[in-house]
Amino acid sequence: MIHYISSERLTLERLKEIIDSHATLALSEASVEAVVKCRKYLDDKMKDIDRPLYGITTGFGSLYNVSIPKEDLSALQHNLVMSHACGTGPVVRPEIVKLMLFLKAQSLSYGHSGVQLITLQRLIDMFNNDVLPVVYTQGSLGASGDLAPLAHLSLPLIGMGEVLYRGQVRPAAEVWAEMGWEPIKLQSKEGLALLNGTQFMSAHAVWAILKSMRLSRWADRIGAMSLDAYDGRIEPFLPLTHQLRPHVGQIMTGEAFMSILEGSELIKRPKEHVQDPYSFRCIPQVHGAVKDNILYVKSVIENEINSATDNPNVFPDEDMVISAGNFHGEPIAIPMDALAIAMSELASISERRTYQLIHGLRGLPKYLVANPGLNSGFMIPQYTAASIVSQNKGLCWPASCDSIPSSQGQEDHVSMGSNSATKLVRVVDNTERVLGIELFNAAQALEFRRPAKSSPLIEKIFADYRKEVPFIDNDTYMHPLIEKSVKFLSREDYLC
Secondary structure: OEEEEOOOOOOHHHHHHHHHOOOEEEEOHHHHHHHHHHHHHHHHHHHOOOOOOOOOOEOOHHHOOOEOOHHHHHHHHHHHHHHHOOOEEEEOOHHHHHHHHHHHHHHHOOOOOOOOHHHHHHHHHHHHOOOEEOOEEEOOOOEOEOHHHHHHHHHHHHOOOEEEEOOEEEEHHHHHHHHOOOOOOOOOOHHHHHHOOOHHHHHHHHHHHHHHHHHHHHHHHHHHHHHHHOOOOOHHHOHHHHHOOOOHHHHHHHHHHHHHOOOOHHHHOOOOOOOOOHHHHOHHHHHHHHHHHHHHHHHHHHHHHOOOOOOOEEEOOOOEEEOOOOOOOHHHHHHHHHHHHHHHHHHHHHHHHHHHHOOOOOOOOHHHOOOEOOEOOOHHHHHHHHHHHHHHHHHOOOHHHOOOOEHHHOEOOOOOHHHHHHHHHHHHHHHHHHHHHHHHHHHHHHHOOOOOOOOHHHHHHHHHHHOOOOOOOOOOOOHHHHHHHHHHOOOOOOOO
């Protein structure tokens, strides 16, 4: 499949389809025309420029008042990319780097950034050939764009830095020689166009939202299995209650549980207990709030990935070059912090259901084994889930409420959105592990309700899960089983 980069609105669903299908990218004719037109305008502008243009004929940041001779403008951009590659810490996972390449190409394709066509095309070539720059997670303030990580993303364009190619990290210059690519001589404004932008933050956000959408659906299915295994009640999911408090996510969750549990023998049998604990009874409210937040953050990030976020912005038709602040990460930093909180709550309520399942209530044995005492059973998986949930609480402190001035006070307010982004990814990963542990417990508990059956969908999930993870009779080495449970959640065939 070929995806043509254009001004047509890009959705996260379309982006997922492009990534999952290993599509190749190409520029639409309109994008080529817009990029060429903008570059020509800027080149013509440089011939008779009568005033300083930030980052084009001047230095950067607090050096905005230092004019640069015309003969040094290419070196200025080259030096910018080199000097700003100051990232450190863990390496960004390859799938997020690939998203960064895509989103940077998309942002530059609108014809308001002034890049050469070859520069944009090389980013696309890197995406199509899985030549992925080595980018580091630490270094961006999320304000003047993601300067440090985008510098690492851009270094290979000028034949520097390192790339991951065919499973090996190698000098970009070596891979360039093999591919027959020449290092690009950056022209005026190009380095700034490459480094200013929110693609590090946005790529993390896209990855996290797509995974959050999957985990939200899984949380409903796992929660439903736990509800049946716990001998829970269906009344909290009936639509009448949710009509009185019509939050979209709450209604969606109630409807989802009614559908998931359709045909269950367990949910229909008479109950001795009048109420369930909140971790079961309030699933529509908690899972629903998470859904609402995911939908909101998704709408914000879709706006972001359809935007030009570098600086200055070039407007050929209006004969204007405007230095402004589209690179500032605040519009997405706050939503990313909010999504981390939401996903942390999804993990938190999941861990509480796990705790209820092992508590020895409602006919279930303590720790979900027939002979507790000799066997610890499922005691410690709950400890693990509790530890992860506690870690999430620390990670949920909003990075976007902090700011440390930089560049001699010129950049006096920053978003710290890059920290919001990397923390969000950690929280989403943690949530997946906690849900995997709940599934591990729910499947074990469900076996103690035999011969009664749950719904056809839950029984299908259960049967396939048992092909990977067995019933536990006596204590065993549980780490590999937890890992298999987590991996099981990568499946999407139950989520339609």
